[in-house]
Amino acid sequence: MLTTIIYRSHICEDVPVKALEEMVAAANRKNRHSDVTGILLFNGTHFFQLLEGPVDNVTAIYQHICRDPRHHNVVELMCDHGPFRRFGNVGMELFDLRQFDTDEVLQQVLDKGTTKYRLTYSDRALQFFRTFVEATEKANYFELPPANSWEFISEETPLSAQSEVVAKGADCSFAFQPIVDPFMQQIVSWEALIRTPEGDSPAAYFQTLPRDALYEADLKSKQVALSMASALGLHTQTLSLNLLPMTLVNVPNAVDFLLTVIEANGFVPEQIVVEFTESEAISRFDEFTHSVRQLKSAGISVTIDHFGAGFAGLQLLAQFQPDRIKINRDLIANVHKSGPRQAIVQAIIKCCASLEIQFCAVGVELAEEWMWLESAGISQFQGHLFASPRLGGIPAVAWPEKKNDF
Secondary structure (H helix, E strand, O other): OEEEEEEEEEEOOOOOHHHHHHHHHHHHHHHHHOOOEEEEEEOOOEEEEEEEEEHHHHHHHHHHHHOOOOEEEEEEEEEEEEOOOOOOOOOOEEEEHHHOOHHHHHHHHHHOOOOOOOOOOOOHHHHHHHHHHHOOOHHHOOOOOOHHHEEEEEEOOHHHHOOOOOOOOOOOEEEEEEEEEOOOOEEEEEEEEEEOOOOOOHHHHHOOOOHHHHHHHHHHHHHHHHHHHHHOOOOOOOEEEEEOOOHHHHOOOHHHHHHHHHHHOOOOHHHEEEEEEOOOOOOOHHHHHHHHHHHHHOOOEEEEEEEOOOOOHHHHHHHOOOOEEEEOHHHHOOHHHEHHHHHHHHHHHHHHHHOOOEEEEEOOOOHHHHHHHHHHOOOEEEOOOOOOOEEOOOOOEEEEEEOOOO
16 A cells, blocks of 8 residues: 655754755665655755655654654644555655745656656645645744753642542542643633542443433532532632533423522532533534523533534534634644644634634643644643642642743
8 A cells, every 4th residue: 555644844953954965865775675755845944755655664764754853843744545656766855945946846846756647736745745835834834842841830729738528428529620821820710520439430420320311410410510619619710510412402401400509509600611522412403502592691601622523513613602612632632743633723723713712722741732732822721731630629730831941
């Protein structure tokens, strides 16, 4: 199976440009030995390379390239398969863009084609070439410092210093995790995450319930969440509660129940955010949107959780506009290295900005993920990088601090 990988990277400052010819000669030998061919563009700062060949060989060479210390900010733009090579005659050929004008280099790249039919820039892979040569996406080349240029310093507060609380007699418990604005060093809200009394996952809790009791239990568990939040002293904070979308549809008077338990535990609706998990299919959409309007009319904010992971994300945005969306972990995992993820996240950001919807990235675990997302325009984050969920308690938050030697 023939595979094509295209990537972009940034040359390290201490690498002399005159070393390029030696690098290309070595790559040529290695690629030919591995039956890999391709084209390398260089604009004085960035590399742009296409590799083609058997899938295992191309993957091995690309992984070797990613480990090369002479460049950084390596972003995979495309990984695809096809019936033939575009450039089959050379292990690696360099085009230094500083020595050509735009039209000339674009034509010379086409002239290197070895396909049965003449290459054109309608080919998806070659569209990446045109974009790079014409620098139309250069504003989105975020140059990230090394991950170790930041340290994350845990800050204990009176809230985090207190002991855990236990929901006595309840069949569930909750762990609390913050949504944070790292640069402002502010807590945006606290999310109550359902657990078993022993601290096991939401899936472990819900799988013990019969299907006909699922939605009732989901709703009634919010009484436990609010009671625990009250015992932990979160009355001045914003509190996020998760609901299955169909809970509002299948449980009569669900909104009235929520309003009652909110007031009973010393909160007001304006402090509460209800998060709907997008990954559950919504079968009675009109009834669902009616219930959402009831929530918003009462002063409760609405968030779409795990946006991008489920069945109805774009439909939800078309039918009603939430106050915030939370971009799913699957879309932001290693986003600093993935061109497709970067494009999708930037499209979500642009969409939300047009609709004046706030956005948050969840499941952030790496400093590089946070740095790229911050550069893209996201200011609110949730994940183990800043604080892990704490069962029955409030975790300390680790705030980023720039090291003096960077």
